[in-house]
Amino acid sequence: MDESTGRPSLAKLLLHRGIYFLEEVNTPEQIDSLEHFPVRDSDVFLVTYPKSGTAWTQQILCSIYHEGHLNKTENIATVDRMPWIEYNIRKVDIDQMPSPRLLTTHLPHYLVPKGLKNKKAKIIYVTRNPKDNMVSYYHYGNMIRESIEEPTVMLEEHFENYCTGKVVGGSWFDHVKGWHSHKGDFNILFLHYEDMMKDLRGAVLKISSFVGKDLDDQTVDAIVEQATFKNMKNDPLANYEYVGPEATKPPKKINFLRKGTIGDWKNVMTVAQNEKFDKIFQEKMKDVPIKFIWDINEN
Numbered sequence: 001m002d003e004s005t006g007r008p009s010l011a012k013l014l015l016h017r018g019i020y021f022l023e024e025v026n027t028p029e030q031i032d033s034l035e036h037f038p039v040r041d042s043d044v045f046l047v048t049y050p051k052s053g054t055a056w057t058q059q060i061l062c063s064i065y066h067e068g069h070l071n072k073t074e075n076i077a078t079v080d081r082m083p084w085i086e087y088n089i090r091k092v093d094i095d096q097m098p099s100p101r102l103l104t105t106h107l108p109h110y111l112v113p114k115g116l117k118n119k120k121a122k123i124i125y126v127t128r129n130p131k132d133n134m135v136s137y138y139h140y141g142n143m144i145r146e147s148i149e150e151p152t153v154m155l156e157e158h159f160e161n162y163c164t165g166k167v168v169g170g171s172w173f174d175h176v177k178g179w180h181s182h183k184g185d186f187n188i189l190f191l192h193y194e195d196m197m198k199d200l201r202g203a204v205l206k207i208s209s210f211v212g213k214d215l216d217d218q219t220v221d222a223i224v225e226q227a228t229f230k231n232m233k234n235d236p237l238a239n240y241e242y243v244g245p246e247a248t249k250p251p252k253k254i255n256f257l258r259k260g261t262i263g264d265w266k267n268v269m270t271v272a273q274n275e276k277f278d279k280i281f282q283e284k285m286k287d288v289p290i291k292f293i294w295d296i297n298e299n
Contacts, residue, residue: 058078063227064207070219124188125191
């Protein structure tokens with residue numbers, strides 16, 4: 001733990017049940033206890049692999065469920081309205097949250113609360129093409145490291161760690177493949193980051209329909225406007241300008257949202273890295289019927 005900020009270090013990872021967590025935030029006992037987390041029928045869980053549109057979808061859900069969030073009459077950050085069940089570093093009292101609760105997790109399918117398998121609580125799973133995800137994760141990790149005055153990592157190191165799953169959240173391939181292959185076990189809506197980028201209004205309508213919210217056109221328009229990348233980047237309640245236990249501020253202000261685009265991997269990855277990644281992707285995802293969009297101009 002960095003004593004000057006109270007923020008967890010990114011240097012030490014905890015490997016437990018095939019997934020890497022933060023050693024200074026998680027323990028094996030705490031992770032295992034989440035399987036017995038009491039799920040309410042009205043709960044809505046957002047599940048993502050890190051850097052796959054989590055904050056974006058949180059913003060949409062909070063705007064759908066909380067009028068005070070949409071019209072900005074309430075000064076409550078999305079991270080507090082939709083706390084992580086495994087990374088609840090801001091110590092939100094989840095048990096005392098009124099129903100319906102909005103909750104967030106990066107957990108794989110086999111570590112989430114068992115109560116989700118009764119198919120009453122709802123899950124929204126958002127995935128993102130792994131090349132852009134890898135690049136976004138790289139920039140995000142170094143941004144956090146700089147804010148807590150830890151050494152940054154080179155792209156080559158992050159690339160190898162990402163491809164082997166040695167990052168917080170484990171393997172992107174295993175996470176996406178696992179959730180997709182077990183979708184029949186849950187009441188789940190699958191969304192793609194890239195589809196949301198191309199048709200945000202359509203995504204809002206899909207989400208609102210899935211959670212049983214009948215919204216008028218004016219409300220949908222307002223939600224879409226508030227969830228645009230430009231507006232979110234300028235909204236400190238959505239942009240996580242400070243991420244730390246009990247809102248402890250790091251030495252430097254950070255911006256959680258960076259570019260929010262499709263195809264940025266082309267500006268970062270080398271030809272060799274791209275070729276290696278394609279081989280890994282084809283090997284690991286060959287039996288998964290998911291089509292990803294790799295460029296902003298793809299249909």
